[in-house]
Amino acid sequence: MDHFLVTGGAGFIGSALVRGLLAKGADRVVVVDSLLTGYERNLDEVRGAVDFHRADIRDYDAVRRAMEGVNVVFHEAAIPSVPRSINDPIPSHDVNINGTFNVLRAAKDAGVRRVIYAASSSAYGDTLVLPKVETMRALPKSPYAAQKLMGEYYMSVWASCFGLETISLRYFNVFGPRQDPTSQYSGVLSLFITAILNRRTPTIFGDGETSRDFTYVEDVVGLNLRAAEAPATASGKVFNAGNGGRITLNEAWALLQKFEGVSIPPIYGPTRPGDVRDSQADTTAAVRELGHSPQVSFEDGLRKTLEWYRATTKL
Ligand SMILES: NC(=O)c1ccc[n+]([C@@H]2O[C@H](COP(=O)([O-])OP(=O)(O)OC[C@H]3O[C@@H](n4cnc5c(N)ncnc54)[C@H](O)[C@@H]3O)[C@@H](O)[C@H]2O)c1
Missing domain, CATH: 3.40.50.720 (NAD(P)-binding Rossmann-like Domain)
Known part of the structure; x- marks a missing residue:
């Protein structure tokens, strides 16, 4: 081998x-x-x-x-x-x-x-x-x-x-598993998941209609x-x-709320430079x-x- x-x-x-x-x-x-x-x-x-x-x-x-x-x-x-x-x-x-x-x-x-x-x-x-x-x-x-x-x-x-x-x-x-959620640069789903588990409000940069091929x-x-x-x-x-x-950030957050049976509206922040709109x-x-x-x-x-x-x- x-x-x-x-x-x-x-x-x-x-x-x-x-x-x-x-x-x-x-x-x-x-x-x-x-x-x-x-x-x-x-x-x-x-x-x-x-x-x-x-x-x-x-x-x-x-x-x-x-x-x-x-x-x-x-x-x-x-x-x-x-x-x-x-x-x-x-x-x-x-x-x-x-x-x-x-x-x-x-x-x-x-x-x-x-x-x-x-x-x-x-x-x-x-x-x-x-x-x-x-x-x-x-x-x-x-x-x-x-x-x-x-x-x-x-x-x-x-x-x-x-x-x-x-x-x-x-x-x-x-x-x-093992995606590090502890930095401001962490992947968005690791941040969403730790937010939902802690019943915290996530910040979504942009209008949440940004889409990704997760x-x-x-x-x-x-x-x-x-x-x-x-x-x-x-x-x-x-x-x-x-x-x-192709999943939007709003859809991903909605799915996590459904899994957990909770309703936590996100906060929307400014779009970040360098971010691609759709993927x-x-x-x-x-x-x-x-x-x-x-x-x-x-x-x-x-x-x-x-x-x-x-x-x-x-x-
Ligand atoms: N996670 C994603 O969605 C994604 C998307 C596209 C491409 N990638 C690429 O996949 C690869 C892995 O990403 P990840 O998400 O696992 O990130 P990660 O930060 O968990 O892994 C990167 C690893 O590289 C190590 N590293 C950084 N600089 C180093 C250096 N100078 N010498 C030796 N080691 C060093 C880090 O300690 C870390 O263990 C990266 O090349 C990244 O660009 C990731």
Whole structure:
């Protein structure tokens, strides 16, 4: 079996990916994470099967060392937030672009076969047409979106110039257990769920009609596992990693109120710069070329996530 490394493996999606790889039969998984926004506790039950390197992806020597004997790298490490990239653009530029460059350079030097990259649907910006298809021109609206797009370009260039297989997966608003709800930059559903469990009023930026293709984390893990096994013809390409649906923030909050049997009207705040209005993935290419279609509906994923937070969060 291949040997795997997950950058950002102590984060929300990275730690789910580590679990997915172990469940699929990997003996051990190497993780490189600086713990900037991730937590070692995210790996608690699987810690014995993880070679954990607390390191920064901008540190070439540390990343190169961790990649010894590795065949497939999942590159999840990033500073992952649109507003954070606007409020504090230098660190996100440095980690998301220079860090990604470093991961690719180390992967090539270490003889890694394939790198699978956590790209972002934010690269599309506001398209005139929905759903969003990979052939559309990217129109990033924030430093974060531009940085993640640059990562995709580097992925495809490493495939064409350096013979390293690469696949970029454009994630669409991933949600599920272990998403950190404690920061102003946290994913909206983690904030909604902790608000409803505490019977608190959430703030919605804009009129709440902003829509998102919320994708359950296990579906994103499933697509990554497929990408690791896909034929080399998929190399150098970009695929949407979405659910294919579209839910407004008002609908998501209404559903949570229904689940909990409560009525808590939200507060509406100003629209945030850099935010995309609507988002929905065309999943055709991922289904056709990677053989994965989403399995978990928004409603089922939201229920599972709510129950996970209820069981693990001190209220
Ligand atoms: N969550 C989403 O909806 C979403 C959507 C699109 C793309 N993505 C991408 O998916 C990836 C994972 O995001 P997430 O939601 O799990 O976020 P997360 O913050 O939980 O995970 C990111 C991880 O990267 C680590 N990290 C940050 N800077 C680092 C550095 N310099 N060196 C080493 N490790 C570093 C953090 O400590 C953290 O564990 C990111 O690349 C993000 O851009 C996420």
